[in-house]
Amino acid sequence: MRIPILKLHNYLLISIQIDLDDQSAIQFQEDLLNKIYKSGATGVVIDLTSVDIIDSFIAKVLGDVVTMSDLMGAKVVLTGIQPAVAMTLIELGIHMQDVQTALDLEQGLIKLRQELEG
């Protein structure tokens, strides 16, 4: 199952709406990096509103994708992490220290814009 990546000006928008298995997560990582390379996007919003579980593996893939995108010159913001997911991650001991977050897609875009222009 492939996750669609939408382009809007120089932003890429992704809404993850499936229960991520390991293979799809890695596929997504690859697809996103390729898309950044091809489109030259400078900002990425990954919306996790409909994701109801993130385990240590998915967290690692997401953390990696943020670092990798950064290397390629694209800032990533994760949005819409559910309270239950956030609590579970913290209890697992995963803090995602270097990852930018925002409440929703709108706030995420505002944050990206501030970062890229300010």
Add this chain to the structure above:
Amino acid sequence: MPKRVDRIVLDNSDVIIKNWLKIVSENRQNDYTSSISDELFQSTNREFVNVIFDSLASGGGLTKELESFSERLVNLGWPLSYLTDGLQTFRRVTIDFVLSQHDQIDTDFFSVILDRVDTWVDPIINKLVNEYSGSWEHTVSLQRVALQELSAPLIPVMRNITIMPLIGTIDTERAKQIMENLLTGVIKHNAEVVLIDITGVPVVDTMVAHHIIQAAEAVRLIGAKCILVGIRPEIAQTIVNLGIDLGKFPTKSSLRKGFETALELTGRTIQREKKQETIVEDIMNQLTEG
């Protein structure tokens, strides 16, 4: 033979009651009922012993009267030991009295007496203890619910800014509850900044600090900012002495300062419409002109 014991006791109820009242009043000296007036204490004693004898007359065990009497005392907040001590005294007084009626007693009769008196007193004590502990358990469970309700309110004070005042001791169970309320509240109110006010938390040890840090990190994950406010001097001291690192998120000594930071973070500033000094100046000018 048991009937004989019954008859002796019932026929001599006056003497037994007199002895019982005397002992109970004597015991009162060093006692939990000292806040109760003498009058009330005496009348309650009389009522108590009457219900006991009513119960005996009707063949022992628990009667409606005894039940409503104990229920009333529970509600009035009389200590359980008043009732149990009273019944133990009754046991002793009654046995002493029955024994004193006989010059010679064989062991069989002695055990009959003990047995008979026990079958009066024990079921009553058991029932009373159950009643009391039931009422305590009820109170405790009510209080637990009450505690949960006051656990952690989240107050939206302005668009995108909410405040969570924490009050009282924080244990692991409560910390989880607080975190849940905090996170769902942030989503519900669409808060960009949350102020956690710990003015009302008496002690901040490593465990409490750990829970607060976890909550702040979870808030960051869902996309909002957390400011810890209400850090009193002694709390700042313990935090540093315990080696707790709160460096990752902003802290402020008072809610007011924290709120100012929150305004800054959401792109707002406070402006007074007219400075007080200029108002005073205006008045002075008016006066001199007039």
Add this chain to the structure above:
Amino acid sequence: MELKPCVNIRQEWDIVGARQLGREKAKELGFGTVDQARIATAISELARNIYLYAGIGKVYFEMVDHLGKKGLKIVAVDEGPGIRDLSQVMQDGYSTSGGLGAGLPGVKRLMDTFEINSEWGEGTEISAVKWVR
């Protein structure tokens, strides 16, 4: 004996299957959404460990009842290589597979009880319980 719901872990997709079944069971038992996420995540970690280190194993679920308290027990069993040093795997940040090393200590924090039995060369059995609040 009551048949326990069970998921065999043979391929990566079974990890998703296991946590979905676990979440369903947790919901049936009356766990709140946060606890459901905790349980599902714990199952995901345990199932992934089986897939990564033992290759084949199973995860099963059990409704437990202790003094009127209801709970869900997760048991993950495999006949893989076992764990050489138990204290090491319970350390935060320890990983032999390049992961985050949050797996087992994380599961312990997510659940209420946690028990691990492992014999080097004989396989591993991990059981953990979450009580309904």
